[in-house]
Amino acid sequence: MSQPSSIQRRFPWHILFFLAPGLLIYVTFSVYPLLDTLWLGLFQEDETGQRFFAGISNYKTLLLDAAWSEPFWNALWNNTKFFLIHMLVQNPIGLFLAALLSSPRLRLSNTYRTLIFMPTMLSVVIIGFVWQLLLSPIWGISEGFLYSIGLGQYFDAWLGKESSALITLALISVWQFVGIPMMLIYAAMLSIPDDLIDASVVDGSSAWQTFWHVKLPLILPTIGMVSILTFVANFNAFELIYAVKGALAGPNFSTDIMGTLFYRTFFGFQLQSGSITMGAAVATLMFLIILVGVMLYLFVVQRRMKRFQL
Amino acid sequence: MISLPGLKHNTGKTLMTHAVLLTYTVIALFPILVIIVNAFKSRKAIFKDPLALPSLDSFSLAGFEQVLGRADFGLYFGNSMIVTLISLFFVLLFGAMAAWALTEYKFRGNLFLAVLIAMGIMIPIRLGTVSILNLMASLDLVNTLTALVLVYIAQGLPLAVFILSEFIRQVPKELKEAARCDNVSEYKIFFTIILPLIRPAMATVAVFTMIPIWNDLWFPLILAPGESTQTITLGVQQFIGQYVTDWNAVLSSLTLAIVPVLVLYVIFSRQLIRGLTSGAVK
Incomplete structure (x- = not known):
């Protein structure tokens, strides 16, 4: 004969039971480390390893002291180029392939999709080594291939040159991950109602006009999502550079991006010893960069697109 | 009058679509296949003719033996x-x-x-x-x-x-x-x-x-x-x-x-x- 109010006032153990395990692990190993990292960036260590509060002096060093700021701006600029190459090459190719795959009554569509997506499944490390071998002048397989199609004189040790190493690595990454924009955009195109496309065709639009004026505006939200996913993944990238070029991101730091800079700052390299607090400062800046990108997406891009869709 | 050329146009377009998708599929898979194929060849064959499939002469599992041993x-x-x-x-x-x-x-x-x-x-x-x-x-x-x-x-x-x-x-x-x-x-x-x-x-x-x-x-x-x-x-x-x-x-x-x-x-x-x-x- 318990009253409803007494049931409601009883402590909801079941909610705690469902939430606690996941939340506990998530907060302990994701939220807390991130907040602790932001906090650690405000400290420094003296010779004895004693930590003391230093305010923003790590950031001053990182952004203004030439010994630190040059690598930092170099990595940030390289990372920006890395991202722009993905935006300009990977996502348009993904869009193009998705548009082809969604042609009505296309046979083998599933097979193409499955096969083109295959490299995306493999580890970045493995893909890095695969291309390192394929582009190696020692093996000469790419050189031989270029000669066979009459472009042999253009072959170069692209991965070894300061001017071309970063672009080459970015293109390798594009090659591997083009499947992701392809899949996401393809799914979005499938969800466009057939009536809309039929109406456009009946009105006499060409396939190109239908794509440009009907399909593209409708998949803009997906393209926005693909862009922010690319942004976060690129400014968080590390494995490809580390596998192919090592932590020093050679030649002469020309392939250094934020991830490799973070790794070197934290763990040290050659003569410079690693620093926990400086590493935390670099991670904090990466966090801010990613945060700005995500906020921009949430509050500007997504909002405008929703309005457009209505 | 319009439908016939229209149909032809469509067949051509379908062929083009397949050609492009097939080309891209090859671009996506070829690099991986080259690696796998050459893993089964002797060192000499890897360098002499990297695009050839392993033959009776060139077939070798030396690489795998080394890897699994080390x-x-x-x-x-x-x-x-x-x-x-x-x-x-x-x-x-x-x-x-x-x-x-x-x-x-x-x-x-x-x-x-x-x-x-x-x-x-x-x-x-x-x-x-x-x-x-x-x-x-x-x-x-x-x-x-x-x-x-x-x-x-x-x-x-x-x-x-x-x-x-x-x-x-x-x-x-x-x-x-x-x-x-x-x-x-x-x-x-x-x-x-x-x-x-x-x-x-x-x-x-x-x-x-x-x-x-x-x-x-x-x-x-x-x-x-x-x-x-x-x-x-x-x-x-x-x-x-x-x-x-x-x-x-x-x-x-x-x-x-x-x-x-x-x-x-x-x-x-x-x-x-x-x-x-x-x-x-x-």
Whole structure:
């Protein structure tokens, strides 16, 4: 004969039971480390390893002291180029392939999709080594291939040159991950109602006009999502550079991006010893960069697109 | 009058579409095939004619013998399996439980927790590495697979909660109300009614969770670089770093890392791609 109010006032153990395990692990190993990292960036260590509060002096060093700021701006600029190459090459190719795959009554569509997506499944490390071998002048397989199609004189040790190493690595990454924009955009195109496309065709639009004026505006939200996913993944990238070029991101730091800079700052390299607090400062800046990108997406891009869709 | 040329035009266009897609498929697969094919050739044949298939003359398993003799690939593979499967199990279980709690019950702090978890989808857990390493050191978990499992659960949960919440919301109210009228406990409702219903969504989550864990280099490199706890990705990276000049060994180790993934991919590709595309529509 318990009253409803007494049931409601009883402590909801079941909610705690469902939430606690996941939340506990998530907060302990994701939220807390991130907040602790932001906090650690405000400290420094003296010779004895004693930590003391230093305010923003790590950031001053990182952004203004030439010994630190040059690598930092170099990595940030390289990372920006890395991202722009993905935006300009990977996502348009993904869009193009998705548009082809969604042609009505296309046979083998599933097979193409499955096969083109295959490299995306493999580890970045493995893909890095695969291309390192394929582009190696020692093996000469790419050189031989270029000669066979009459472009042999253009072959170069692209991965070894300061001017071309970063672009080459970015293109390798594009090659591997083009499947992701392809899949996401393809799914979005499938969800466009057939009536809309039929109406456009009946009105006499060409396939190109239908794509440009009907399909593209409708998949803009997906393209926005693909862009922010690319942004976060690129400014968080590390494995490809580390596998192919090592932590020093050679030649002469020309392939250094934020991830490799973070790794070197934290763990040290050659003569410079690693620093926990400086590493935390670099991670904090990466966090801010990613945060700005995500906020921009949430509050500007997504909002405008929703309005457009209505 | 218009339809006939129109039809021809369409056939031409279809052919073009196939030509382009086929070309791109070759671009996507050829590099991987070259590596696998050459792993089965003698050193001389690798260099003399890299594009030829292995023949009776050039066939050689020397690379594989060297790799399996010098590095414990079985162990690395096992480590990757253990870490991936255990992480996956807990991401699915804890993720579904949390998604259920957040979507089903009204309580103070519900929205705050939902946003806190959603933030994990966009903010990479890697940025907290400095503190994660400190934390693992103080828990005495450095160089254990447990450290990796804990981090990967934390990494996988946000997306799992997000996707599973979408599906749990679609479960008809009547089902739950009927059960509650029969005095079925909340625990039983979740484990016997909800969990079986959201199984298709679990497959999607499994795919998104598993691949990044299996392929990760960052956390194995930092949290568990010891010989006995190396995962396959780290093992291959270290091995190749050591034997760069031994082409047979390098090609074979890459092949050993690629082939199991490709086999699994071919088996599960249908499910995987369905998950990928259905998850994306949301």
